Amino acid sequence: MPSKKFWKSLRQLPVTLAAIVFSIFLLGVAAAVSLMPEMPGMSVAALVAVLVSLAGLTTGVIVLLTRAKARPRTADPQYEGLLDVFPCPALITDRNGKVLQFAPMITTVLTGVEIGAPVFGFFGEHAPRAHTLLADCLEGRQAQGMCALTSDSYATSLARLGQGRVLWTFCNRTVIEEMPLPESYGEAPRLTLGRNGAILWMNNALRQMLGGTRRHARDAFVDPPVEHGRLITVRTNRAIRQYLAVELSREAGRRDILLVSPPAGTQRVEQPEIERLPVAILTCNADGALLSANRAARRLIYGDEATVRPLPVHLSGLLEGLGRSLTDWLKQVCDGQAPGQPEFMRLLEQDTERYVQVTLTPQLNGQDLPRVMVVLNDATDLKVMEAKFTQTQKMQAIGQLAGGVAHDFNNLLTAISGHCDLLLLRHEPQDPEYADLIQIAQNSNRAAALVSQLLAFSRKQTLNPERLDVGATLSDLTHLLNRLVGEKVNLKLQHKSETGPIRADKRQLEQVLMNLVVNARDAMPEGGEVRITASEQVLDMPIMRDRAQVPAGRYVLISVEDDGTGIPYEHQSKVFEPFFTSKKAGEGTGLGLSTAYGIVKQSGGYIFLSSTPGQGTRFDILLPVYGAEPAPVEIPAPEPVRIRHGDGRVLLVEDEAPVRAFASRALRMRGYEVVEAASAEEALRHFATPDFSVDVVVTDVIMPGMDGPTWVAEAMRTRPDLRVVFVSGYAEETFGDAKKIIANSVFLPKPFSLTDLTATVQEQMGEAVAA
CATH class of the missing domain: 3.30.450.20 (PAS domain)
Structure with missing residues (x-):
């Protein structure tokens, strides 16, 4: 039986069909007449009918073919x-x-x-x-x-x-x-x-x-x-x-x-259109079974859009790091219980660590069968920058903590070493207690050196930068480094000529190299070789390394490499943190690398670690090449100062009572009249008295309430000729340019000894006498 569509098509061609039917009828009549030989006249009529019917039939067929060709063939x-x-x-x-x-x-x-x-x-x-x-x-x-x-x-x-x-x-x-x-x-x-x-x-x-x-x-x-x-x-x-x-x-x-409700099969976006989109899109069902991946997704996942590789069976075989069940997330999205908030996840089976931002969008067909469109955006650079920012914030927080601890320790050490100096003045070398006091003084100095390393890490130590030739600095340090590594370890130094100068504190740069060499020596207990190389490196464009971006420019590259045991991967992100050490208890303070890190960063450079467990470790230091400058003028060394009794008046402003007690006793022993103040506000109250006068002010920089530079600037409005000695457990750079705008001021870092304090005050009063 012909279908309804067939009869429908016939109804749409009434004229053409009538012509074809009439032509067939004429053919039949002509055939009947041709069977009557007794009627010759009818034969002629039959011939004419045949010709007409053939013409009509041909025309009808041509019309049908033409309409069939013109008729759309895509009735979806x-x-x-x-x-x-x-x-x-x-x-x-x-x-x-x-x-x-x-x-x-x-x-x-x-x-x-x-x-x-x-x-x-x-x-x-x-x-x-x-x-x-x-x-x-x-x-x-x-x-x-x-x-x-x-x-x-x-x-x-x-x-x-x-x-x-x-x-x-x-x-x-x-x-x-x-x-x-x-x-x-x-x-x-x-x-x-x-x-x-x-x-x-x-x-x-x-x-x-x-x-x-x-x-x-x-x-x-x-x-x-x-x-x-x-x-x-x-x-x-x-x-x-x-x-x-x-x-x-x-x-x-x-x-x-x-x-x-849309009919079954109606889709929001057709698959060919998804394939052409420049956004990585996957589709999966509500259970997470992967159905398809467009060209951009294949490029993101496999690195090549033409790569034809089977997709993982489940979305969890492609992504990880959600922090909760991926299937539960898909179900919540399909049920409308989860907002369309994107999540950051990690791509699996990648040569390098790759992160993507994942957004799920539900799609339903007419039968409410859920499908999920998974949109992926490459977030690797974003995660790297986020990790770099987090690491920077973490190191900054640790640095602030280390600086604060160092400041407090310097106050304690000032009091300990100062009172020890006072006791030593009352004992002769032959006294039984003299050796004990010397031990206290020596251990105080050791503690001060330890605190100095904390300040180096926190980048709050006082540096004396100068124009340095790296080759000459390494040559001068070779003898000391050879003594440090011992007989089992061979030290090899290679310096390429034509490296530009750098600007750094020579003493601190030497400290960095010594710390790195000592770590290399300890990593090779059975002996080996430590290689130090220096060369110039030119970066035409910024580079990203270890989550740090190094700007383009000229750098001097100093590398310290060993063949030791290497550093475990899980420890490599922590090696620059203070007090972190992989050595046995009692063999290290955990401040060597953190000190090196702080000095390099404070010098405007970068330090990177490359280590493979069992194969060795290499530290790379990048310091910017310093522009040419006039030859330094030789400044004659200051002549030694002989301390003598003074008769001036000193205002001592210090919030730490033990430090204030030592300093006041030390100055009084040298003959000075001392006026004490426990705060900046108390010091200003003294200056509010018209007849109050002092020759020198000794003040702490960091104090509760008003700090040292602020209150001194306030006092100098009425006493512009005031001479000041600033003391602090922090570095001189801590209070920035404040000291520069205060005339007749000098800086004395804590911990200071009795001799350091009295000599500095004597110089400010102009009572120094050449030895």
Whole structure:
């Protein structure tokens, strides 16, 4: 039996079929007449009938073939289903306006609709308006207008469907409201939108679906705007679903929208379009089973978009580091319980560490079968910068802690060593207690050296930078380094000529090299070789290494390398932290590398570690090449100072009572009159007295309340000739340029000895006498 589509096609070709049937009839008549030899005249008529019928039959066949060729061959069942769900007449054309498919309801608006016929013919005098609507639609503009197709005016709306198809809908407000909707749409969600997406009204069906009213489209829909013919995602109170937006009418900026369930198989974005997108996109089901990966995703995962490799069975085989179950996250997203917040995860099976930002978006088909679109953005650089920032913040915090501890220790050591000096003045070398006091003094000095390393790490020590030749510095240090490494270890020094000068504190640079060489020696208990090389390196562009970015420029590269046991990978990120050591208890303080780190950073350089367990370790130091400067002028060394009794008046401002007690006793022993103050505020109260006068002020820099430079500047408003000695457990650079704007001031670092203090005060008073 012929199908209904066959008979439908026959009804669309009545004239052609009539011609073919008439031709066949004439052939039959001619054949019958040819069987009558007794009627010769009829033979001529039969011949004529045969010729006419053959001509008609040929013409009919040509017409059929021509129409068959011109008839569209892509009547997509997906769009037939789409037309069936519309509650108003609709049809689909190609880009040129030729009808491809139409809904049965179209006959209520248009008559004589045929596949392949131009749609403009049904608009009559409104055909130019229809042309304009189609052009607007194809160019992405709003395509809606009123057209009189029958006795009523219809709101004609156009929407692009992809693959060159255009959806035409014809809605009459009166007809729509009176027309009985299909049973499945009797309670279809419906709303009225105003300008800018404000929701002016919604029916009970939509209100129940959302679990209450909403004021704006963005509060009700996952992906506004709500446009005619567009699939939109609705986050309901139970799940996430997709609906087709059908605009029933538009009047004075108000739009009446009906939400209908899309037919099975209707997809929001077609797979070929996803394949061409420059964003890495995966698709998976609600359980995490991977379904597809587009070109950008393959490029991100495999490094080559042309690589055809099987995807992991599950999303968890591709990503890790979520911190919770990936399956639970997918389920929450599909159920509408998790916000669309992206997460940072790590790609598995990569040659280097790669991070991606993962965003999940649910997609549902007509049967509410969830699929998830997984969008991946390469976040490796972002994570590297984040890790670098975190490490910098961590080292800065440790540095502040170390500097604070060093400051407090310097105060304690000043009191200990100072009072020890006072006791030594009252004992002769032959006294039994003299040796004990010497032990206290020596251990105080050792503690001061330890605190100095803390200040070096925190970059709060006082440096005396100068123009240095690296080759000469290494040559001068060779003898001392050879003594440090011992007989079992061979020290090899290689310095390439033509390296530019650097600007650094020579004593501190030597300390860095000694610390690195000692660590290399300890890593080779059975002996080996330590290699120190120096060369110039030019960076044409910034480089990223160990989460630090080194700017472009000229650098002197100093490398210290050994063949020792290496550093375990889990320890390598901590080696520059103070008090961290991988040595046995009692064999190291954990301050050698942290001191080196602080000195290098304070000198404007970089230090990097490269180590492989069992194969050795290499430290690379990059110091910027320093520009040429005039030859330094030789400054004669100051002559030794002989301490003598003074008769001046000293104001001592120190918040630490033990330090204040020692300093005041030391100055009084030298004959000075001492006025004590425990705070800056107390010192200013002394200066508020008109007849108060002092020759020298000795003040701490860091104190509770007002600091030293601030109160001194306040006092100098009325006493501009004030001479000041600043003392501090921090470095001189701690209070920046404050000392520069205070004339007649010098700096004395803590811990200081009795001799250091009295000599500095004597110099400020001008009482120094050449020995």
